[in-house]
Amino acid sequence: MPVVNRIADYAEDMKTWRRHLHMHPELQFDCHETAAFVVERLKEFGVDEIHEGIATSGVVAIINGQGDGDTIGLRADMDALPMQETTGLDYSSTVDGKMHACGHDGHTTMLLGAARYLAETRRFSGRVALIFQPAEEGGGGAGVMVEEGMLERFGINQVYALHNVPGVPVGQFYTTPGPIMAAVDTFEIFIKGDGGHGAYPQDTKDPIVAAVGMVSAIQTIVSRNHYALQDLVVSVTQIHTGTADNIIPEDAYICGTVRTFEKDVQDMVEDRLKEIVAGQAAAYNVEARLDYIRGYPATVNNAEKAAFAADVAREIAGEAGVNPDAPREMGAEDFAYMLEKRPGAYLFLGQGDAAGLHHPAYNFNDEASPHGASFFARLVEKAQPLVEA
Template sequence: MPVIQYIQDNAPKMREIFEDLHANPEIGFQENRTSGIVERCLRDWGFDEVHPGIAATGVVGILRGKGQGNRRIGLRADMDALPIQEITGLPYASTNADTMHACGHDGHTTMLLGAAQYLAATRDFDGTAVFIFQPAEEGLGGARRMIAEGLFEKFPVDEVYGMHNQPLSETGLARIRKGPMMAGASFFDITIRGRGSHAAAPHQSRDALVIGAELVGLLQTVVSRNVDPVKPCVLSCTQFHTGSAYNIVPETATITGTVRYFDQAVMDLVATRMREVCDGLALAHGIAIDLDLRNVFDVLVNEPELSDAYVAAAADVLGADNVSDQGPLVMGSEDFADMSAKIPGAYINVMHGGQAALHNPAFVLDPATLPIGSSIYARIIERRMPMKDAA
């Protein structure tokens, strides 16, 4: 079975929605326009229930199939954009300054809407499909907030599925990996509290800039000189802010960054060494260094049976030769991990071409992936909750 014909016939309309979402991106927990479009579509297509306002801007839609089965399957898509100025030159490029769908969440939302329209029209499944449109995936904890607000208590599901586009490849392929697939992540903020002085009298200071530079170098040895090299882990310092004038030795500095890992014991080791490095450097210079290190993403783990089910659904659309369960470990993170930590789940990558990576101001999602993603979402519902006469 190729792309579902109904979805292919409606691809132009889905393309319009995608381009509109792309031109009007919204940062996490501010997706008011986006969630309004989602809500309106679900209501227009005759969903049994539509629940907006979950985790501020999240939307959940409930669709019951023709059968009377009790099984419930969740499908999730993220909706938020990134604080990036777009440089693609697309005719539907972002009209919001310093805001861009550089990760393709506009495409994910459109894919799930495409599946929603088809399944609402056919309802050829035995059970209930729960459509989860999630805000604030990009490090702001949208999934955790939805869960904390009772997502799975109010809308229980037996299993849940997510999807992401993956550029720099070839359109028409899909990849998944059983077990751990995407890294967990902790973010850190470090504040160095030194002593300022005139730049002509640095001996009177405790120079936060120099100490900060030393600290960045030391942090970059935490993984390379402490973690077993066969256990993947990355520590990256990504921001360093200090100073205010040419003739002032700065009193304070801030350093931020992230740690990515697959093994909690590795993360615990890195956390311990980061604290020891900060405390030791503070003691050496007679200053204070404060470290705030916090978990933001869990490790994303694909349940093996559900991974097989996803492969089968994708193979229905793309052909078995174009779908693999041997995808790579990915050091990037995804807060779908919080959902699949609560409910058995699986997460697949839909591949496509392009010259720019995710989170790049030149990123372009291939619109040809839209009906592919929609069809895979729809097939997982039809396969996992088949009508009795189709079983």
């Protein structure tokens, strides 16, 4: 079957909801207005329970099916990004320096559409827990919700999430068994030298040449310290130092990101960074400190649940519209914390030609909303079918 007919009837409402959310972006855990909008809609739909204030501004709503059964969790993230929108749309962000540049407004809308349908039809057993999560963009809101006991509190035993992807036809899905998104770590290097006049470098301990040496050496981690068929990214993304053309500065700062799938590779990168920083500092007679911050873990799909989710997606998109064995990606996602605790799957949903994610001209495609809402709804009905009396 294609998009659920009843959900197709909600298409204009979903567009209205999504564009309202797009106009009022919020960051990290401060998603209180977004949560209030979600709660207002959920009350209109007649869900059975609404629990607010989880991970500061997160919401979990419960819809009871018919008869006993398990509880399936469906998650949507709500937060925006600290970016200035350039779309020029009549519903563009009304908040300076904030915009929904990753489509979380669309994710929230798709889950609301599924909530409306599921509360109306209740053609499933057990319960569904609708998880509206803050702080995916760097705050680790999913991890906080897990730490606060959300999964145990609501008896959630499997979890699923969708993310939109530009450049893939609207309504097409892809996923993969096992790792689908990478772990993400951050490294910061603080170099302390002895500054002075640019004309007399012999009287200084130059942090700039030390920084350049470190950055060059860091590039060898991928090329010389790991097996070429293992996925690994080590990128230096910031170097800050100096104030004028005739001053050798006191300090330099280096920052970067590490993307891995295997813990032994992650450990190796951290160890090599320590060795490089210490060795280069000694070579250039400066002091240096490495801070290595482990962030989101790898997002790992349960193979059985990923296959099941792909089967559900085929009902919406057809056989040709689903890739169940897509290549894994080096981006990161805090839904990983939920998948560490419960079996489930993370899928991508195409939204057609559009600016890329995290681009100031990005805009979620409202035509994708009925596809995502239909997927969530059918997922619940197939995972927890009604039991014949």
